[in-house]
Structures are given as structure tokens and as C-alpha cells.
Amino acid sequence: MTDDLNRDEAFAEQIAAPLRAEVSADASFEARVMSAVHAIVRAEAEAADRHRNRSWWLRPFTVRLTPVLSLAAAAGVVALLAVEGALLRRPEASSVSSARSAGSAAVDTVHVVRFVFVDPSARSVALVGTFNAWQKGRTPLRLTRVDGVWSVSVPLSVGRHEYAFVVSDGKTERWVADPTTESQMDDFGTESSVIAVRNDSAL
């Protein structure tokens, strides 16, 4: 048995000897590895950017209109949606108000809040909340000209409103709370978001 082992050992040493010659990496090896590494770093930075943008895009903001303009509110909403591509690129809040209502804004102002949701895989998105009795058919978001960006503008009264998005990929529906605003759990453990509309709301 010991003889067998010694014989195997000698045989292994003999055939392994030529295999021990040093081998060096190809001259371009480091450059190729680092190219792949830099691609990973770039992809990670882009993903972080997307996450930051998504956080902002999900944030609702308020547009204030006076009753004088309320008849034109629908047209105004259409106009807002038409310029949405530009607005989405400007994180600062927008505020539209009439000079005629400046002195009585507390009693006259109508608030239009634009909700934006980003999900390239969504087939439909609906806004549900206390303002529409949580009925998902009442306030659908529309796909904007920007891929994956859904939007709807909703007139809201002054006060506190709870809301969430119902997102469908064509097969299943999921309930999504807005991660950028205050949220709360109902008795069944479902998370929804909260928006407070004030007379001075102009986020």
C-alpha cells in the first residue's frame, strides 16, 4: 500500500514537472478587466441616478387656480400634461395663480395636484384615494410622451388626503404607496400615502 502511494507520488511529480512552467497574463488583460469594472461602476451610477429621479417623479406637487379659472381647469390640466416633458426635467415646483385672486386665495383657491408615476413595465396605472372613494376606475393615469411616465392631475380640496397607485402589468395588479411622502398603514397592513393640501400649498 505504501509502495503504491510512493509510486503514485513519483509518477505525479514526474508528469507535473513540465506543467509548472510559469505562465503570464496577456498584456491586455488588465485593460480588459478594468474596462469591465468601469462598465459596472457606470451602470451602478446610472441606476442610482434613475432611483433619485424616480423619487422625485413620484412626488406630487400643487398647481393653484382661482375659481375664475376653474371652468378652464380641464383645459389647464391638458395644457399641463402637454408640457409635462419639460416640467419633469425641472424639479422645482410650479405654481399658477391669478392676480385677481391674490387677495382672497384662502377662500377662492382650487388646488390641482399632479401625480406622476414611473414604471416602464406598467400597462395601466390608476390613482386611488380618499378623494375618489378608492375606486380604481375613476382616476386613471395617462402615459405621457416620456416612456414609462404616467401622470394625472386631480383637483383636491384643502385638507389631508390618502392615496396610492394601482399598477397593472397586464396580468397582475399591485398596490404601490408613494415612497417619497408620508405613509400610513391601514388595519389590514396595506400602506398608503398622505398628502396635505393647504391654501398656501405650492410645493
Added chain:
Amino acid sequence: MLAGKSDTFAILVRRYQDAYVRYATRMLGNRDDADDALQSAFVRAFRSLGKCNDPSRFGAWLYSIVVNECRTLSARRTRRERRLVRGGEELEQLASPTAESSSADTADVQHALDQLAPEQREAFLLKYVEGQSYEEMSRLVGASESALKMRVMRACGRLRVILEAAGRSYDR
């Protein structure tokens, strides 16, 4: 998170790129596959830097990734066309340029190695070419020492049969 680490990682690539080329080349039988496996191992290591608990043992940690990568690639490409054949041009390049007989030996032995099961080839190379102890091999491969001894013994037996059938003779 990884952005600040890429410059430091370049230093590690420079330091370790030659350390495991020989093992990868012998395990996979050709430089192209060895390069692929090593590149993949380095990239995987970069992605998983957070899992390297002891930076002072980066080399050993990377070694285990290389071994794993080679094993995976080897199993996937066992029957591939690019596998070296006896006397192949690439094998000639692997051998020492100053020793013609050594070149022929390398080609013969590599050809025999290529016919082993990947786990036997891995065990043989780690033991007799890379000079690892069974304890080190066990940590690296994740198999018990007794299992590794068995793999080495079977590898030796099989290599002897293949090489003797090719006309080489060894002490019995």
C-alpha cells in the same frame, strides 16, 4: 458604492493577474478559456468586494473564485472544439521555449489531463502543480480532505493509463 474602489482594484488586478494564469490554463487547456475564466473571476470579485471579510486574505479569496470559475467553465466546455489536441500550437507556446523535450512533455500531459473529469483534473493540478496541501485544497474547493485524496489518486491512475497507452513508460 463601487465607484471609489475601481482605482484600488486596478492595483489588485496588476498584483494578482499572473498568479492564477497557470492554474487556469492547465485546468482549461488553452489560453483563451483561461483568460475568459480569469476575467470573469476578477469581475465577480469586484462585484462581491463587500463579501471579502478579510482584505489581507484577498489573494486566497480570489483564488477560490478562480477555481470555481474554472470548474464551471470546464464543465460547460468539456467537449468544445477549442480544447487542445496533442501537439497543438498553443500548447507549444505554453511550454518553456528553451526546452524542446519539455514542450513535448507538456503537450502529452495536458492532452491526458484534458481527458480527466474536471474535479479530478482540479485536484491533481492543485496538489502537484500548484503545490497546495490537502488542508488548503479543502478550504479552496469545499470538499473533504479524504474526498480530495481519492480524486488525486484516481487522477493519477487515469493519467498513467492514458499516457502509457500513448507510448510513454513509467516505473511500476
